[in-house]
Amino acid sequence: MMRTATFPVGGLYPVHHKHAAHRRAIRNAILPAVSIVPLRQSHGPDAELCVAPGDRVGEGTRIGRAVGDLCAHVHSPIPGLVREIRPVTLPDGVISTAAVIDLAGSFDRLGKVLARHEWKTLRPGTLLRLIEDAGVVGMSGVSQPTHAAIDATAAASCRWLIVNGAESEPYVCADHRLMVEHPAEIFEGLQIVERLLAPDRVAVGIGADKRDAMRRMRAHDNDGRRRDYVRLSVKYPQGDERQLIRAVTGLEVPSDGHAIDVGCVTISAATLYAIWEAVVTRKPLYERVVTVAGRGVARPGNIKVRIGTPIGGLLAECGGVTDPVARIVIGGPLRGYATTDLTTPVLKYTTAVLVLTAAEVNAAPIVGCIRCGRCAEACPMGLDPAQLYKLVAHGRSGDAVDYGLFDCTECGGCGYVCPSRIPLVDGLRNGKANR
């Protein structure tokens, strides 16, 4: 039988809350009347604006041109008129320029069966350019432009290609549904990436709570190539790159290095799907599947939604908000950000919109550290978060760096388990910013 792989140090089993949405088929969202498209859609700088107010744009018209390797092109998700260009605050507090587009005109792609283009005869450079032109970025967390992550430099060092289907954040099950409903497309996306990277070994890691996804993905693996299908523990943060690589290959990414330093490239199921769309249907990345869940939502589910849709519209689509709401969260509950602004748009890397009630949040007053050691037990990087927090609070960030401050991946596990509700992630971030 298949073994369940995981990482050795730390980790936690938060309440998973996935039952509400993970068995329901993906629904299509109604098109937004207004779309707010930030030019910053990856963890890099803003893309360069290439439309002006009053311009008419089509579905998939490029409106932002990438600058450098940390940035991806941005496309209009709907046909319409550019109403204005204004700054918006993204969920993590960063301010980005955004194009506000009013829906108008006709659709080029919506409702049509898109032609399938043959890709097997194309050269790697052409494939890469198709992915770059479509503005594909990592869609499940760390949002690096994909064309830069799988380029020739990566191919030169790539021994392992690992598909990330762990999705260990509670509530979130968008990738799960994609794997269940579109395994053929994801598989073809994987073949495209294999072509680009020529890895020695390919592994598909899927969370142990997603047996149907594992079954469907294996059923579509039909080209005779050897691939390892690995069942991953439901322990959080199994979906983080370092923990994923450790579980699948046994390799540890060095503290001061990157995945490619140990010959690994990881790519999520949702990103593979976007690559398939970019290469086979030549469709730019302007929509994605978002999990809408939490006890405050009337009809939770996974929704295929256009980038730039305000989250208020998305929530209205799910029957609106019912119970008294404690928090609206963009992203997973451990890494995501709370917001009160319902006009915040869905981004390329928005995995979920959660409406949490007080019973789910379990908020409590912040009290002193009792040194119970729960944070150190949970830390997947082997750090002592409470100690780092105290060092930073006492102005000794330099010592905190010696104790591994920069190893912290901000997975949020320490903050989840802390019985004193100390804002450990905040504190460690401050330490990194002000060292």
Added chain:
Amino acid sequence: MSANPPQFHDRATTGRMMWAIALSLLPAAGWGVYRYGTPALFIIMVAVGAAVISEGVIGLIRRRPTLRDGSAVLVGLLIGMAMPPWVGLHVPATAAIFAMLVVKWSFGGLGGNWMNAAAGGLVFAFYSWNRQMIGPGVDGESSATVLATVRGALETASGPVGGPVGLLRAVGYPVSSVDASVTDWLNARVLTVVGANLPGGYVDLFLGYVDGAIGEGAVALLLIGTIALVATRVIRWEIPAAYFASYAIVTRVFGGLVFGDGYMAGDVLFHTLSGGVVFAMFYLAPDLSSAPTNRTGMLVYGAGAGALTFLFRFYGAYPGSGAFAVLVMNTVVPLLNRGLRPRRFGTRRRRDPGGRVRAIAGAGRKP
């Protein structure tokens, strides 16, 4: 409220954990009150009351009340339960006040204290009222703790004594009817399978039918409470487990010496079930604030406390060996926290001193 992650939390809070520990102690405390009557109830109430008042006064002075976190009640309860039922009420009161004001708050309150507050208060009482803590009066006639009885019998005994249980039998220490029937049943139905035979007296120790501190006797109830705490992840299993393992091994090897039985003849069962060892093992040593924060540290800390408990119990002049062992181990916790921290992820020693694995991984492989 911060917008930063994480956005949701585990149900456990500091207050809930403290109250849960206190709650898990109540059955054993109730047994003590049932067995010893109103004096025991008064002692526990005075200890809890003194701790709560101390905490309340501090809260008033700091203008930040902390009574709701439950730690004052817990410390008071621990101190009251570790008192023998015959002490004067000034003993639990002083011990609780010392624990709260000196041990806990002079280092900044809950989580600031490097020393286990309850154990500190108890050791203060053991050293200040040594005689009262083991027997009721100077004459020491009627009741005394079972350990004091063993110690007394050992001083007057001559020739082979047959270990602690043999001594107790020799001085005519009573065995309850419950013990007799349970021991008979065990010997007839269970232990015959392995060919063992349990002498009388142990079941009394396990169920709490011997004289001693109010809440330390009912080992069975303390065990149930601790299992519940470990199962609900309020405390970790490492400290009690390491404590027991080390105490059992050392007692087995050296515990027979004082009874003239030589090496490898210690009576582990008796020395675990009698006195305050289980109480220290389950409730003093795993105290969240004063124990180490990493797993290896917890194992070393538990093992050290177990070995020291043996030392103080067999060769010390004072009662309360478990509490004292915990205090001694508290002093090395900073060292354990620093020296035994787990390896950080991604800091494995590399095989090639030349640097990154990349050099090996990609070398001339691709066409």
